[in-house]
Amino acid sequence: MEKGTFQIKTGFAEMFKGGVIMDVTTPEQAAIAEEAGAVAVMALERVPADIRAQGGVARMSDPKVIKEIMAAVSIPVMAKVRIGHFVEAMILEAIGVDFIDESEVLTPADEEHHIDKWKFKVPFVNGARDLGEALRRIAEGAAMIRTKGEAGTGNVVEAVRHARTMWKQIRYVQSLREDELVAYAKEIGAPLELVRWVHDHGRLPVVNFAAGGIATPADAALMMHLGMDGVFVGSGIFKSGDPRKRARAIVRAVTHYNDPEVLAEVSEDLGEPMVGINLDQLKEEERLAKRGW
Amino acid sequence: MKGVVGVLALQGDFREHKEALKRLGIEAKEVRKREHIQDIKALIVPGGESTTIGKLARDYGIEEEVRKRVEEGSLAVFGTCAGAIWMAKEILGYPEQPRLGVLDVAVERNAFGRQVESFQEELEIKGLGPFRGVFIRAPVFRRLGEGVEVLAELNGLPVLVRQGRLLASAFHPELTEDPRVHHYFLELADL
Numbered sequence: 001m002e003k004g005t006f007q008i009k010t011g012f013a014e015m016f017k018g019g020v021i022m023d024v025t026t027p028e029q030a031a032i033a034e035e036a037g038a039v040a041v042m043a044l045e046r047v048p049a050d051i052r053a054q055g056g057v058a059r060m061s062d063p064k065v066i067k068e069i070m071a072a073v074s075i076p077v078m079a080k081v082r083i084g085h086f087v088e089a090m091i092l093e094a095i096g097v098d099f100i101d102e103s104e105v106l107t108p109a110d111e112e113h114h115i116d117k118w119k120f121k122v123p124f125v126n127g128a129r130d131l132g133e134a135l136r137r138i139a140e141g142a143a144m145i146r147t148k149g150e151a152g153t154g155n156v157v158e159a160v161r162h163a164r165t166m167w168k169q170i171r172y173v174q175s176l177r178e179d180e181l182v183a184y185a186k187e188i189g190a191p192l193e194l195v196r197w198v199h200d201h202g203r204l205p206v207v208n209f210a211a212g213g214i215a216t217p218a219d220a221a222l223m224m225h226l227g228m229d230g231v232f233v234g235s236g237i238f239k240s241g242d243p244r245k246r247a248r249a250i251v252r253a254v255t256h257y258n259d260p261e262v263l264a265e266v267s268e269d270l271g272e273p274m275v276g277i278n279l280d281q282l283k284e285e286e287r288l289a290k291r292g293w
Numbered sequence: 294m295k296g297v298v299g300v301l302a303l304q305g306d307f308r309e310h311k312e313a314l315k316r317l318g319i320e321a322k323e324v325r326k327r328e329h330i331q332d333i334k335a336l337i338v339p340g341g342e343s344t345t346i347g348k349l350a351r352d353y354g355i356e357e358e359v360r361k362r363v364e365e366g367s368l369a370v371f372g373t374c375a376g377a378i379w380m381a382k383e384i385l386g387y388p389e390q391p392r393l394g395v396l397d398v399a400v401e402r403n404a405f406g407r408q409v410e411s412f413q414e415e416l417e418i419k420g421l422g423p424f425r426g427v428f429i430r431a432p433v434f435r436r437l438g439e440g441v442e443v444l445a446e447l448n449g450l451p452v453l454v455r456q457g458r459l460l461a462s463a464f465h466p467e468l469t470e471d472p473r474v475h476h477y478f479l480e481l482a483d484l
Contacts, residue, residue, distance in 0.1 A: 001412045008411045011468045012429050015341050015375070018304040037349060039304065039342040074387065074402060075342055076430065098408035098430070121409045255303050255349055256325060 004121030009143035012076075012099070012123055013207040016040060016144075016230050020220065020251050021209070023047050023234040025065075027072035029243070036247035040076040040099065042232070043069040048105045048152030049235035049274065052286070058106040060088040063095050070096065078125070083292055084110025086119075093122045099144070100124045104291035105151045105234075114292070117141030127211065129162045129289060131169035132188030134204055139191045145204055147228070148289040149212015152235050154276035156219045158289055159212045163226040166208070173199045212289070215240070215274050217253030217267050224257035241271030296334030296484055299324040303349040305341020305375060309467040316472045317479065327354040330362065335369040335482035337475075338376030340429070340465050343384075343402065346375055347391035356393055363395045369458035369482030370395070371475075377461035378402060378432050385435060396459050397438025404433040404450075404463075416464070418445045418453060421473050426452065426464035433463055458482060 002008075019039030024030040025047060033041045045061040046054070060081050070077045076098035081088035083102055088109075092100050102115055104127055114137065117124040123143035128134035134145045147166070149159030169188070173195060176184060185195040197205050210223035211232035220231045231254055237247045249266040256262035284290070298314060300307045302323035314321045314337075321337070324330060336359060338346070350356040362368035370393075372380045381400040384390050405411070408430055416426040426447065434451040437443065445453035445462075452463040453474075458481055466474035 001414050003410065003412045005413060007427065007468065008413060008429060011427055011465060012408055012411060014306040014309060014468065015429060017306060017308070017341070018302070019342060019345055034344060037345045039345050075344060076408065093409065096407045096409060123408065251345070252349070252352070259325070 006141075006143065009123035010206050013125070013144035016209070017207060018255060019230045020254050021078065021230070021232045022237055022247060023232075024069060024238070027068050029238055030069045030073045032244050033237070033247055034073045034075050036244065037251035038075060038247065039230070040078055041069065041073060042078045042080065042101065042234075044080065047235040047238060048288070049154070049239050050152075051105060052152040060085070060092065060106070063091060066092070066097060067095055080106055081115070082106040083108040084113050084115060086115045089115055089120060089122075089124075093120055097122060102126050102142075104148060104288050108291050114140050125209070127289075127292060128166070130165045130188070131173070131198070132190045133293070134166065134208070135188070135190035135194040135198070138194060138204070138206055142206065144207045144209065146209040146211040146232055148292070149210070149214070150279055150282070151212045151288050153213050153279065153282070154215040154236060154239075154274040155279055156213045156215070156222065157279060159210050159214065159223060160226065162289075163210060163223060163228055166204075167227050170198055170202060170204070174202050214250075215276065216270075217249045217263060220250045221253045221257035221263055224254055230254060236274055239274035241273075246270050246273075297322055297332050298479070298482075298484065299329065299333035299336045301336060301338045301346070301350070301355070301376070303355075304345045305339040306465070306467060307339040310337045310339050310373075310475075313467045313472050313475045316470070317476055319479070324355070325353070327358045330355065330358050330368075333368070335371070335479070335484055337478070338370065338372035338379055339467070340374035340376060343375035343378040344390060347379055350379070350393075351391040356391065360393055360395060363393070363459070366458075369478070371460040371478040373462050373465050373467060374429065374431060377463060380459060380461050381434075382438075383436070396454070396456055396461055397441055398434045398454060398461070399436035400432045401435050402432050403430050405431055414447060416445045416447060416452065418474070420444070421477060424466070424471065424473065425469050427468045428452075428464045431463045434461070455481070
């Protein structure tokens with residue numbers, strides 16, 4: 001019996017496709033997410049909007065909080081570790097978390113190195129703003145990629161930028177001749193064999209989700225139209241007026257993203273969305289997407 | 294081709310099933326709403342999250358329509374992992390979970406444990422021979438009704454079963470490049 005192979009990790013990520021992964025901070029929120037049809041939950045002590053508001057060093061959540069959430073639902077449970085903090089990852093693997101997000105939403109622990117994810121049986125998801133960053137993370141063993149977006153803002157503009165950038169570069173790689181791939185791999189700082197894979201297949205070698213700033217069913221459907229495989233919703237649900245209804249609506253919007261009638265139906269009467277932040281009001285050092293490299 | 298094959302595309306790895314069918318020369322249709330079922334003769338229900346697929350299938354009348362077609366004998370169904378759970382009459386520990394409920398088995402979700410216990414293992418499938426089984430937070434079939442035939446086992450536990458024109462696997466043939474299980478399904482669906 002072979003466990004923790006790359007195929008088992010990436011295959012698990014395939015099962016999330018067309019689904020919504022929701023940030024939750026309590027067992028009650030986790031139950032609401034499951035009831036709404038989430039494919040997994042991200043267990044946290046604070047959602048990104050609160051991390052942003054409260055400041056200070058943001059770390060892995062208390063394992064007790066995560067275990068309570070794992071006990072409350074039957075769907076997979078993810079949790080976040082700081083960039084480069086492989087001991088936090090060892091702890092999460094030990095308590096049986098299903099997926100680890102090495103996340104820029106938390107304060108980075110290492111300014112040079114990400115975690116060597118090949119050493120773990122548990123799969124990892126990493127954020128990326130462009131193709132080079134995505135392929136570097138995959139080279140380190142990431143089994144899933146997500147856009148970084150700008151977490152905790154309720155503003156989808158960065159997630160859109162990252163999704164468009166990624167696909168533009170993928171199409172560009174496809175247009176290159178074989179003998180031009182080495183120079184391009186060097187330019188974007190990605191391993192040649194992964195660049196070649198993208199050239200041959202026209203997509204990333206792992207599942208690619210949207211994340212960061214998604215607050216409405218329409219935002220979620222927009223990201224699906226931009227070629228994302230599914231959606232993470234962080235602060236957007238439990239910072240809104242009616243989380244139960246909004247969660248359910250976003251799940252339906254991802255499945256039926258190409259059906260305007262369903263989108264209109266589920267977008268109706270959702271109550272107050274989370275309050276958004278315009279990115280030009282954020283100082284450069286407040287931008288979470290700049291973390292990681 | 295004697296009929297259209299549909300792949301339930303509400304959530305999960307439906308693209309991999311479509312690609313598996315393409316290897317057999319078949320262009321499958323994505324099913325997201327009740328009206329997409331009318332002209333299909335066979336339906337594949339993918340892996341994914343069974344609670345999500347169950348809820349979405351109930352919302353838009355798919356569950357009811359598929360059950361009707363199965364009961365009148367005009368639709369063959371093949372479910373993998375979450376799809377197999379959805380087909381089962383009984384889901385152990387989750388009596389309220391929305392499901393199709395046509396396959397006469399009791400299914401145990403996450404029977405091998407959480408993701409860190411997921412694995413791949415060589416199986417022996419009756420009539421097909423050796424096959425690489427990819428098991429991801431996989432279920433097993435615990436109680437089998439009289440009309441249910443076991444086609445593969447792992448450590449004595451049934452992981453691939455057939456009941457007439459219904460086929461259900463605890464593992465994911467669509468994540469390998471081996472199309473034999475899909476081919477087997479098309480034969481039993483008489484396509």
